[in-house]
Amino acid sequence: MSHLPIISQQELDRQSEIMSRVAALNEHKHPLAFVDTYGCQQNEADSEKLRGMLSRMGYRFTDDEHSADIIVINTCAVREHAEHRILGNVGALTHTKRAKPGQKIVLCGCMVQQKHMAERIKRSFPIVDLVFGPHEMYRFPELIEQMIQPHKGRIFAVRDTQGEYVEGLPSLRQGRVKAWLTVMYGCNNFCSYCVVPLVRGRERSRTPDKVLEEARRLVDEGYKDITLLGQNVNSYGRDLDSDWDFSRLIESINSIPGDFVIRFMTSHPKDASERLFKTIADCEKAAKHIHLPFQSGSSRVLSAMNRHYTRESYLALVELAREIMPQISLTSDVIVGFPSETEEDFEETLSLVERVRFDMLFTFIYSPRAGTPAEKMPDPVSREEKQLRFDRLLEIHNAISAENQASHIGKTERVLIDGVSSAAAGNLTGRTSENRLVYLSGPRELVGSFKNVKITDSNTWSLTGSII
Ligand code: SF4
The missing domain is CATH 2.40.50.140 (Nucleic acid-binding proteins)
Incomplete structure (x- = not known):
């Protein structure tokens, strides 16, 4: 087990008692909650826990923010654009709240874990009643109980921490077919453009018994598509003092009886291995698909990104994956316009895309994030030039993707x-x-x-x- 703290059962029991107290208060009111989620699958999974706790506290759910008694916005910090959108939507809630006095507005998730953002909300968005970071999620019942007390002021619960282990929070899943299953939290990689390690803390793997218990439950409940989640699933188990790794976890889930598919995301190329590819090939329930973000085709840029692999080693990895599983589908993420990316660097990205021929590519223009090393790097390339590069990349990838898809006609x-x-x-x-x-x-x-x-x-x- 890692050396990060564990939230005790006693503390979880205390939160559970609070949920019962709030449920008793809500018994005849049937208040409505609206939960809005931005960002990645991990945030989706977190929102299922928020819904689970809200449900235990007597809330029902609505898709209409106007009728909601409580609006919970689970935010994302990965890109500036998403933050602007979130702040714009929060600003628009001023009218909603005016029309429904007593409505409570809650902001949580990665964006508000950043100190400057929490301060901005405190200063500029007086309509927000409660702000809490990802590390406080297990205290959601306590924070809700405080918030709904009459004349209680605004609550800001954002704490600097490397992260903790929390198990046993209730979850209310959205669908009946697909389920997220978090296997680890946080990230240790510190890619130079990324804010995730700053807001989500260090890697914490859930113990295999907890993951397997949840996987069995999902299969029993009839879920057919189980996606194992983590910022870097390939490093699963490294913080556990045991010989469990991600491949062994996939093998164990694969051996649970039932007809279902196992997917996972995200894999870091520096930790993807032959053992992982062979495991996917051998496990009949493992989807023959890997999302393997390459981010740039230039080794120079990859080094500035602190990615710990080169263009050559990435291409060798792709070759190995295809040698072991010729039918494998490869998808990826790429950043265009990282600070100091030259035309030559960008052309290396284009040539990597042409060589690998990804089935799907999630393309982003670089977005500076406060507190990251890349934010301070000189960035002489104009936004217009970055947009032109982005458009060129998209055109090439879309043609490849269309050809890849067409090759399946008749199968x-x-x-x-x-x-x-x-x-x-x-x-x-x-x-x-x-x-x-x-x-x-x-x-x-x-x-x-x-x-x-x-x-x-x-x-x-x-x-x-x-x-x-
Ligand atoms: S691997 Fe890199 S990009 Fe992914 S979450 Fe960790 S630091 Fe961010």
């Missing part, structure tokens, strides 16, 4: 039908093992089942098929 794929859609291509959506989105038609009752689907058409981002 039969095993598809998990995971939702309904209003798209012209079909009233149902599904995912192949390689995580390709498929539109198809059929009765809604098929949601949650696996079907063989003949692929009949494609575009840049999706396939269309019919059940056979």
